[in-house]
Amino acid sequence: MSVTKFAIPEVIFGNSSLRYLAQCALRLGARRIFLVSDPGLEKAGWVQHVIDILSEDRLECVYYNDVDSNPRDWQVHEGARLYTEERADLIIGLGGGSPIDAAKGIATIASNGGRIHDYEGANRIMRPLPPMIFIPTTAGSGSDISQYCIITDVERQLKMSIISRSLVPNVSIIDPSLLLTKTVELILASAIDALAHAVESYVSRLASPFTETQALYAIRLIMENLETAARTRNPAALEKLSIASTAAGMSFSNAGLGIGHALAHSLGGRYDVLHGLVHPVLLPHVMRYNLPVCREKMDNIAAVVLQSCDPAGTGRALEGIEQLEHMFRSLQVTTRLRDILPDDSQLEQICKMAVPDECALTNPREATWTDLMGICKEAW
Amino acid sequence: MKGKTTIEDLVGIEHSKLNFFQELQQSIEELKESNKELEEQRRETAAILDGITDVMMVLSEDLRIISVNHVFMQLFPDSDPHGQYCYKYFRHSHTPCRECPAFRSLSTDTVCRETAIFRINGRNMQFEMVASPLKSPYLPEHRVLIFKRDVTLEKEYQAKFYQAEKMATMGVLAAGVAHEINNPLTAVTGFAEGIRRRLPKLRGLVDDQLFTDFQEYTDTILKECLRCQDIVQTLLTFSRPSSAEFSQLSLNSVVSETVWLLHNHFKKHHNIKVNLNLDETVPHIFGDEAQLKQVVLNLLTNALDSMSETGNKDRCYFSGVLAVETAPFGESGAKLIVSDTGCGIPPDNIDKLFEPFFTTKNVGKGIGIGLSTCYSIVRKHGGEITVTSTEGKGSQFTVTLPGNRGEQRV
Numbered sequence: 113m114s115v116t117k118f119a120i121p122e123v124i125f126g127n128s129s130l131r132y133l134a135q136c137a138l139r140l141g142a143r144r145i146f147l148v149s150d151p152g153l154e155k156a157g158w159v160q161h162v163i164d165i166l167s168e169d170r171l172e173c174v175y176y177n178d179v180d181s182n183p184r185d186w187q188v189h190e191g192a193r194l195y196t197e198e199r200a201d202l203i204i205g206l207g208g209g210s211p212i213d214a215a216k217g218i219a220t221i222a223s224n225g226g227r228i229h230d231y232e233g234a235n236r237i238m239r240p241l242p243p244m245i246f247i248p249t250t251a252g253s254g255s256d257i258s259q260y261c262i263i264t265d266v267e268r269q270l271k272m273s274i275i276s277r278s279l280v281p282n283v284s285i286i287d288p289s290l291l292l293t294k295t296v297e298l299i300l301a302s303a304i305d306a307l308a309h310a311v312e313s314y315v316s317r318l319a320s321p322f323t324e325t326q327a328l329y330a331i332r333l334i335m336e337n338l339e340t341a342a343r344t345r346n347p348a349a350l351e352k353l354s355i356a357s358t359a360a361g362m363s364f365s366n367a368g369l370g371i372g373h374a375l376a377h378s379l380g381g382r383y384d385v386l387h388g389l390v391h392p393v394l395l396p397h398v399m400r401y402n403l404p405v406c407r408e409k410m411d412n413i414a415a416v417v418l419q420s421c422d423p424a425g426t427g428r429a430l431e432g433i434e435q436l437e438h439m440f441r442s443l444q445v446t447t448r449l450r451d452i453l454p455d456d457s458q459l460e461q462i463c464k465m466a467v468p469d470e471c472a473l474t475n476p477r478e479a480t481w482t483d484l485m486g487i488c489k490e491a492w
Numbered sequence: 493m494k495g496k497t498t499i500e501d502l503v504g505i506e507h508s509k510l511n512f513f514q515e516l517q518q519s520i521e522e523l524k525e526s527n528k529e530l531e532e533q534r535r536e537t538a539a540i541l542d543g544i545t546d547v548m549m550v551l552s553e554d555l556r557i558i559s560v561n562h563v564f565m566q567l568f569p570d571s572d573p574h575g576q577y578c579y580k581y582f583r584h585s586h587t588p589c590r591e592c593p594a595f596r597s598l599s600t601d602t603v604c605r606e607t608a609i610f611r612i613n614g615r616n617m618q619f620e621m622v623a624s625p626l627k628s629p630y631l632p633e634h635r636v637l638i639f640k641r642d643v644t645l646e647k648e649y650q651a652k653f654y655q656a657e658k659m660a661t662m663g664v665l666a667a668g669v670a671h672e673i674n675n676p677l678t679a680v681t682g683f684a685e686g687i688r689r690r691l692p693k694l695r696g697l698v699d700d701q702l703f704t705d706f707q708e709y710t711d712t713i714l715k716e717c718l719r720c721q722d723i724v725q726t727l728l729t730f731s732r733p734s735s736a737e738f739s740q741l742s743l744n745s746v747v748s749e750t751v752w753l754l755h756n757h758f759k760k761h762h763n764i765k766v767n768l769n770l771d772e773t774v775p776h777i778f779g780d781e782a783q784l785k786q787v788v789l790n791l792l793t794n795a796l797d798s799m800s801e802t803g804n805k806d807r808c809y810f811s812g813v814l815a816v817e818t819a820p821f822g823e824s825g826a827k828l829i830v831s832d833t834g835c836g837i838p839p840d841n842i843d844k845l846f847e848p849f850f851t852t853k854n855v856g857k858g859i860g861i862g863l864s865t866c867y868s869i870v871r872k873h874g875g876e877i878t879v880t881s882t883e884g885k886g887s888q889f890t891v892t893l894p895g896n897r898g899e900q901r902v
Contacts, residue, residue: 115503115505116503117503117504117505119508119509233495233497233501234497234498234501234502234504235501235504235507237510238510239510240510240511240512241510243512259504275497275501275502275504276504276507277504277507277508277509277510278509278510280509317499318499318502318503368499368502468496470497470502473497473498473499473502474499474502
């Protein structure tokens with residue numbers, strides 16, 4: 113086994129754990145906080161809730177909500193300008209992957225200067241970031257755990273991956289009760305994103321015993337709780353999804369992902385597709401493509417997937433993949449690529465752009481753009 | 493894009509979450525480094541400033557001292573000049589000095605120079621001052637930089653030089669005049685003697701009374717001619733170049749000849765009693781007659797002057813006793829004591845007595861070169877000159893000269 117690394121933030125987990133937010137902020141030396149969130153969470157009342165918690169401890173708050181579902185580079189720059197102008201000293205990201213990634217981008221520019229594309233790639237951040245506290249409101253993105261930050265470069269029409277240990281927040285406060293106000297669609301999309309994180313990082317070239325256990329555990333929790341959570345929004349099931357999302361985040365932050373996410377980033381950059389919608393479409397096909405090089409691991413996944421329905425067995429990888437497809441269909445999520453793209457005219461372009469994506473690096477099986485085309489064709 | 497991301501980059505073993513702690517450490521390191529550099533620069537600047545041998549001050553617009561250098565502190569040890577007024581330090585005054593170049597420098601924005609005399613620690617010191625305006629956008633107010641160079645010694649040397657030059661010219665002049673006078677004087681003496689020789693032939697031919705008158709007049713002419721010859725001789729002795737070889741001489745004759753030179757002077761002041769007490773046993777000494785005469789002359793005139801101040805200031809009025817005494821000294825040396833009953837010398841001034849240009853006389857009366865010259869002449873003879881004095885009662889100068897041993901000369 114080669115040398116590996118496993119790094120995660122301080123994680124505070126549990127219902128009502130949000131009440132520790134002000135303490136955490138104070139411990140990190142905050143006086144004036146820069147809060148990044150989006151209008152959806154404002155409507156749900158969570159933004160005000162957070163501001164109230166902070167003001168109870170006399171912490172001032174500068175609120176920034178100009179964040180799209182795929183955060184744009186200019187939104188990051190605008191946020192960083194405001195951060196500096198307001199002389200804030202700590203960043204809180206509240207929301208799904210988008211506000212948290214936006215918060216990471218803002219923190220990067222506020223302390224390192226320049227433009228966000230200067231930091232595209234791995235380990236290009238050279239100066240410390242302001243302290244960061246993230247509060248995920250979806251059980252899926254794992255951005256509150258990971259060293260990844262995905263920002264859309266508007267001009268180049270692509271999603272940039274910025275990878276740095278400095279992007280790992282100081283504290284991640286995961287309060288499952290925040291999921292209660294989410295729509296079924298959002299719960300599903302997030303959970304399947306987390307599932308994709310778990311699967312891709314489990315077979316990743318960088319997977320280690322520390323990430324593999326997290327990944328398999330995440331897969332099991334999702335398989336066991338997704339349907340219940342979606343149907344009944346049972347708080348216990350939602351809590352399990354939260355745990356699964358966090359576990360998947362721990363796994364992929366350290367083990368990396370694969371071509372499924374490379375393609376998803378490429379699609380998102382070109383068509384602004386919701387990230388969560390892409391994975392039910394691509395995941396089974398990506399798994400099939402990778403199957404020849406990681407049969408044993410795929411069997412392990414199948415064992416976990418099938419366990420929830422059937423007794424375990426070996427050599428049932430394909431069966432497991434089919435079971436996943438079956439589940440997606442029964443959950444009534446989109447499973448065909450043609451349903452989320454306007455046309456297939458740009459597929460070649462998208463596949464070519466996905467090849468150099470950092471996520472493709474750790475894919476267990478080398479993939480050229482034509483291989484990716486094959487996957488897209490299958491998923492069309 | 494800069495370089496392709498590799499799978500190792502994603503692991504990032506050698507990369508960690510950067511903390512402000514690290515940045516703080518880094519900035520502390522940087523600060524230490526720059527502090528070191530600044531300190532070195534400061535030391536270098538300080539070394540340069542310490543190398544300046546002039547008094548240096550930075551003053552505010554109202555002449556308050558902002559900073560000074562070490563030369564200033566040497567001049568005024570054990571004091572804290574910061575925030576004090578410059579004129580208080582140098583002049584003990586409550587208003588700025590009239591000649592101060594600082595104001596001019598500030599108002600004209602130019603470098604201004606001035607020379608002035610300050611009395612510091614009881615010593616007169618002459619300073620050459622240079623004032624440069626310090627006007628900078630970095631300074632909250634205008635300032636002025638003052639350099640004061642102590643030129644006392646230079647000025648002393650300058651004065652000494654002028655004096656020496658003057659004396660040399662005088663000497664040449666005196667010698668010339670003496671020679672010129674000598675010739676007619678010889679003629680007058682010769683003819684007067686001729687007259688005296690022929691006088692007996694007139695006896696009986698003229699009225700007795702007339703004859704007696706002629707005889708008396710001729711004697712007087714001859715007597716006065718002899719006196720003139722003595723004067724001329726003395727002048728020639730004085731003007732003889734100082735490089736003249738030392739010779740055997742009698743201190744008693746040196747003293748009596750000099751006293752005789754001042755004879756007229758004494759006669760004018762009847763209240764001055766001159767007591768001449770020359771010991772016949774004083775051995776011959778080895779020295780320069782002219783120079784020793786100058787020493788005696790100086791001591792006598794000083795003693796005389798000291799006895800004038802007891803009287804009216806406008807019209808000089810002398811009174812007192814001037815005693816001149818010689819005696820053997822040691823094995824084969826001689827001693828001269830000149831004492832007066834004049835004003836005496838304040839204890840403060842005793843030490844400075846033999847310094848060049850030290851004088852207590854009014855302007856035009858003396859230049860303060862006399863005693864310093866006496867001192868150097870006596871030293872040159874291997875002798876010593878000392879003084880004891882009681883203020884208000886009088887002073888006593890004692891000159892001792894070594895015996896008849898040429899090799900003792902310095």
